[in-house]
Amino acid sequence: QVQLVESGGGLVQAGGSLRLSCAASGRTFSSYIMGWFRQAPGKERDFVAAITRSGTTYYADSVKGRFTISRDNAKNTVYLEMNSLKPEDTADYYCASRSRFCSGVRCQRGGEYDDWGQGTQVTVSS
Numbered sequence: 001q002v003q004l005v006e007s008g009g010g011l012v013q014a015g016g017s018l019r020l021s022c023a024a025s026g027r028t029f030s031s032y033i034m035g036w037f038r039q040a041p042g043k044e045r046d047f048v049a050a051i052t053r054s055g056t057t058y059y060a061d062s063v064k065g066r067f068t069i070s071r072d073n074a075k076n077t078v079y080l081e082m083n084s085l086k087p088e089d090t091a092d093y094y095c096a097s098r099s100r101f102c103s104g105v106r107c108q109r110g111g112e113y114d115d116w117g118q119g120t121q122v123t124v125s126s
Helices: 104-108
Strands: 004-007 010-013 018-024 033-039 045-051 057-059 067-072 077-082 091-098 120-125
Touching: 004 091, 018 033, 018 091, 018 120, 033 067, 033 077, 033 104, 045 067, 045 077, 045 091, 045 104, 057 067, 057 104, 077 091
Parallel strands: 010 120
Antiparallel strands: 004 018, 018 077, 033 045, 033 091, 045 057, 067 077, 091 120
């Protein structure tokens, strides 16, 4: 089991930026698929972004061009750089890990991930 701890959430004005971090335990972090998901109050959990072990990235259409996912395998950490934030980006953000290979749509399904962090709250004010 992988332990995941998110940080970096907070309150920001529309148009602002935040960088979320997710620190993972385990010696094989570099082999994990890492994903970010979010859940707004009263809504279902949605895919945000994912990065494979080879560095291939996937993004939800709603965040393309504004969010960037990256990973630092030396630090066992995955990041989500969020720019041009909008009020509709307000949600709890969760990182997740998957040990098995995935590509395309499969990497964007929450049910395909094995372990989850506790979440970090992002609030974007208008």
